[in-house]
Amino acid sequence: MSATSAAESNAIPAYLPLRNDLIGEEPYGAPQLDVPICLNVNENPYAPEPAVVETIAQRVKEIAPTLNRYPDREHIELRKAFSKYLERESGVRLDVDQLWGANGSNEIMLQLFQAFGGPGRTALGCDPTYSMYPEYARDTFTTWKLAHRNADFTLDVDATIKAIEEVKPAMIVLTSPNNPTGTPLKPEDLKRVLEAARTAEVAGAAEGVHPVVVVDEAYIEFRDPGTPTALELIGEYENLAVSRTMSKAFAFAGARVGYMAASKGIIDCVRIVRMPYHLSAVTQAAALAAFEHTDEQLSRVNHLRETRNATAAWLKQQTYKGQPLEVAETQSNFILFGGHFDDRDRIFDELLKRGVLIRVVGPEGWMRVCMGTDEEMARFREALVETLRIVEKG
Ligand SMILES: Cc1ncc(COP(=O)(O)O)c(C=O)c1O
Numbered sequence: 001m002s003a004t005s006a007a008e009s010n011a012i013p014a015y016l017p018l019r020n021d022l023i024g025e026e027p028y029g030a031p032q033l034d035v036p037i038c039l040n041v042n043e044n045p046y047a048p049e050p051a052v053v054e055t056i057a058q059r060v061k062e063i064a065p066t067l068n069r070y071p072d073r074e075h076i077e078l079r080k081a082f083s084k085y086l087e088r089e090s091g092v093r094l095d096v097d098q099l100w101g102a103n104g105s106n107e108i109m110l111q112l113f114q115a116f117g118g119p120g121r122t123a124l125g126c127d128p129t130y131s132m133y134p135e136y137a138r139d140t141f142t143t144w145k146l147a148h149r150n151a152d153f154t155l156d157v158d159a160t161i162k163a164i165e166e167v168k169p170a171m172i173v174l175t176s177p178n179n180p181t182g183t184p185l186k187p188e189d190l191k192r193v194l195e196a197a198r199t200a201e202v203a204g205a206a207e208g209v210h211p212v213v214v215v216d217e218a219y220i221e222f223r224d225p226g227t228p229t230a231l232e233l234i235g236e237y238e239n240l241a242v243s244r245t246m247s248k249a250f251a252f253a254g255a256r257v258g259y260m261a262a263s264k265g266i267i268d269c270v271r272i273v274r275m276p277y278h279l280s281a282v283t284q285a286a287a288l289a290a291f292e293h294t295d296e297q298l299s300r301v302n303h304l305r306e307t308r309n310a311t312a313a314w315l316k317q318q319t320y321k322g323q324p325l326e327v328a329e330t331q332s333n334f335i336l337f338g339g340h341f342d343d344r345d346r347i348f349d350e351l352l353k354r355g356v357l358i359r360v361v362g363p364e365g366w367m368r369v370c371m372g373t374d375e376e377m378a379r380f381r382e383a384l385v386e387t388l389r390i391v392e393k394g
Helices: 003-010 050-066 076-090 104-116 133-139 157-167 187-199 264-273 281-291 294-298 301-316 344-353 374-393
Strands: 099-102 122-127 143-148 171-175 212-216 240-245 258-262 334-338 366-370
Touching (some): 050 281, 050 294, 076 099, 076 258, 076 281, 099 104, 099 264, 104 171, 104 240, 104 258, 104 264, 122 133, 122 157, 133 143, 143 157, 157 187, 258 264, 281 294, 301 334, 301 374, 344 366, 344 374
Parallel strands (some): 122 143, 122 171, 171 212, 212 240
Antiparallel strands (some): 099 258, 334 366
């Protein structure tokens, strides 16, 4: 594409030397619209309670006089807090040198791609999955490849292992629960992939080098109680990295704090590519303050799980063009539903007219809705019933 057509497509001035492979690309992101009911980016809809707000303000005030200095580059206190949190949440004990934080798990993932991807390297995901992964790959000059999932969106382990043998990826990215489908990753499926990766070759790398398996657990706190997490396998698999975030269940998306648990070796690789002082003192103080209130921050997770189960059951009773809606099995705070929507954009628009913002994402025919407050979900139900009746009439 010429520079002129790039300028036409996304208004980038033609005289700027934008990288050739970025010409025509658009910035990533779901629409940020000013609508009453936003159920499109998988946030926790419940705002921090006044006591939490108070502690955050206090802790930020305490560090404000030190803001002439750079923050702790290694964010040791915060890594200790991740360790304490994960032990409580998943029963897994991890040392500070097995933990690493960044500005959202987006940045964690980008750092992993920077460290293990690159020209001549391939990363493998399982389709459909989170739509940011190809962007991290593009930005790090990594080739992005996909193995397909089963029709019910579970991992097709045989296809994934075949793809590992064929493309010899440096990274294998699994998502649990998966976005946009909500599908949990079965522990036995993860084990099979980890075993395959243990001996798999990496194209362009020396003999004895094996792929890193990244499990993105952004939504894992919404899983049904008792379900294991990939964290339990970190001691056993040196090439496993588990990405987590404070953005979802922990209700802290605005602060931009993600983290990862992995072997010290993986953390040390990522430390090579991180920006110096990437986590601001304000971010570190705010995150530590929020961890002082872990109970309050997580207090709505149970309720959101119940909302998810009730909404899934309700959606299954709805019909479109004479057929019941399909609902993907989910262990997350969102639901992929529809399955046979023949005009997703129209459904999206009609919902929006009624003040409800959801997401057109995933395979053709499906849409994703994130769990809101009880009032928001009541409005969603009302708007969806009206919308489906209008759209099916044509
Ligand atoms: C699967 C998955 N991973 C990672 C992220 C990034 O979250 P954050 O950067 O807020 O931690 C998201 C956000 O929606 C996601 O869906």
